[in-house]
Amino acid sequence: MKTEWLRKTIADFDPYFVAPIAEKHVINANENYLNVLTIPGVKEELIQALDTFRPQIYPKPMSDDIRKALADYIGAKPENFIVGNGGDEMITYLLGTFLDPGDQILIHSPTFDMYELGAETLGASAIKVKDLPGYRRDQKGLLEAVRRYQPKVTVICNPNNPTGDLLPRAFIEEVLKAADNIVFVDEAYMEFAQKESVIDLIDTYPNLIVLRTLSKAFALAGMRCGYLAADEALIEAIAKIKAPYNLNAFTQLFAPIVIRHREDIFKVRDAICVERDRLYAAMKEIPSVTVYPSCTNFLLVQVDKKQEEIFEALRRKDILVKIYRNSQDIPNGFRISVTTKDVDDVLISVFREALA
Numbered sequence: 001m002k003t004e005w006l007r008k009t010i011a012d013f014d015p016y017f018v019a020p021i022a023e024k025h026v027i028n029a030n031e032n033y034l035n036v037l038t039i040p041g042v043k044e045e046l047i048q049a050l051d052t053f054r055p056q057i058y059p060k061p062m063s064d065d066i067r068k069a070l071a072d073y074i075g076a077k078p079e080n081f082i083v084g085n086g087g088d089e090m091i092t093y094l095l096g097t098f099l100d101p102g103d104q105i106l107i108h109s110p111t112f113d114m115y116e117l118g119a120e121t122l123g124a125s126a127i128k129v130k131d132l133p134g135y136r137r138d139q140k141g142l143l144e145a146v147r148r149y150q151p152k153v154t155v156i157c158n159p160n161n162p163t164g165d166l167l168p169r170a171f172i173e174e175v176l177k178a179a180d181n182i183v184f185v186d187e188a189y190m191e192f193a194q195k196e197s198v199i200d201l202i203d204t205y206p207n208l209i210v211l212r213t214l215s216k217a218f219a220l221a222g223m224r225c226g227y228l229a230a231d232e233a234l235i236e237a238i239a240k241i242k243a244p245y246n247l248n249a250f251t252q253l254f255a256p257i258v259i260r261h262r263e264d265i266f267k268v269r270d271a272i273c274v275e276r277d278r279l280y281a282a283m284k285e286i287p288s289v290t291v292y293p294s295c296t297n298f299l300l301v302q303v304d305k306k307q308e309e310i311f312e313a314l315r316r317k318d319i320l321v322k323i324y325r326n327s328q329d330i331p332n333g334f335r336i337s338v339t340t341k342d343v344d345d346v347l348i349s350v351f352r353e354a355l356a
């Protein structure tokens with residue numbers, strides 16, 4: 001392949017790296033340990049639905065059944081949603097709808113990589129407002145940047161990946177009022193925070209777009225289902241660039257069943273939040289460890305020393321965490337997905353022993 005064949009904007013992108021997985025406990029990608037098929041009724045309803053399933057037919061272009069289930073869950077109209085192959089696909093659609101080459105988006109840093117990557121692919125760039133010490137968002141700096149640059153899209157990840165920080169909804173409303181352009185709030189982890197969501201403000205602010213996903217609290221990472229919620233006019237605009245049959249028929253069959261069973265699924269979510277707080281408290285007691293308060297299903301942890309040794313010691317115990325190697329933003333960092341007490345007890349003992 002000749003490099004000249006590539007779109008110029010991506011010529012020097014690094015390949016996206018997904019770590020090869022050999023470990024039993026994979027807690028590096030914020031997946032949920034729940035298998036929804038174990039929830040009473042889910043498998044039975046799925047099998048029943050399969051009786052009339054016709055995989056030879058193209059799926060519904062706008063995922064009507066999922067939109068209806070979401071409307072019931074969120075308390076909005078089906079027309080307020082656009083659904084796709086994971087939140088990642090929705091980010092691509094969103095940026096593709098609003099960005100021209102040379103445009104700017106505004107992000108806080110550190111955050112999820114996909115916003116900057118997606119913007120750069122389109123020949124746009126990202127203005128970054130660095131977090132305050134302790135990885136809390138610089139609210140004043142963000143508002144100033146919105147007013148000064150009027151970026152085409154202002155991106156707020158709330159709660160933030162990878163820091164776990166939750167911004168108050170009142171701040172996001174200030175951003176919405178200050179921005180002449182799109183404000184995109186990524187609420188992938190909002191079901192864990194259960195407060196400060198702005199999804200009910202889509203009727204109030206015609207420039208607000210909220211992202212949610214079924215990958216995290218709903219435990220469907222493998223199914224691929226994410227959605228945007230916004231004013232109908234915005235949804236219609238984004239739908240113009242969507243691939244006609246972007247979401248496969250099986251996800252369209254299964255997701256509404258899972259959404260209907262959310263009460264049981266959220267019991268597991270609640271258990272994860274309790275376990276997160278326990279893990280946080282235990283990690284906080286370990287010398288040479290800094291752990292940040294989190295409103296998600298993961299914790300950001302930094303160590304003063306022995307980062308690589310701890311990573312390897314965890315792997316020997318069959319645990320894979322996300323490690324930030326040579327990172328400017330997150331020196332000596334790990335991002336640890338919260339699962340169950342047995343896994344976390346091993347984790348805690350590995351950190352304790354290494355840093356004793």
Ligand SMILES: *Cc1c(COP(=O)(O)O)cnc(C)c1O
Nearest residue numbers: 086087088112161188213215226
């Ligand atoms: C996981 C995640 C998403 C979307 O994930 P999908 O699996 O593609 O739905 C979006 N934003 C953030 C911040 C995430 O962590």
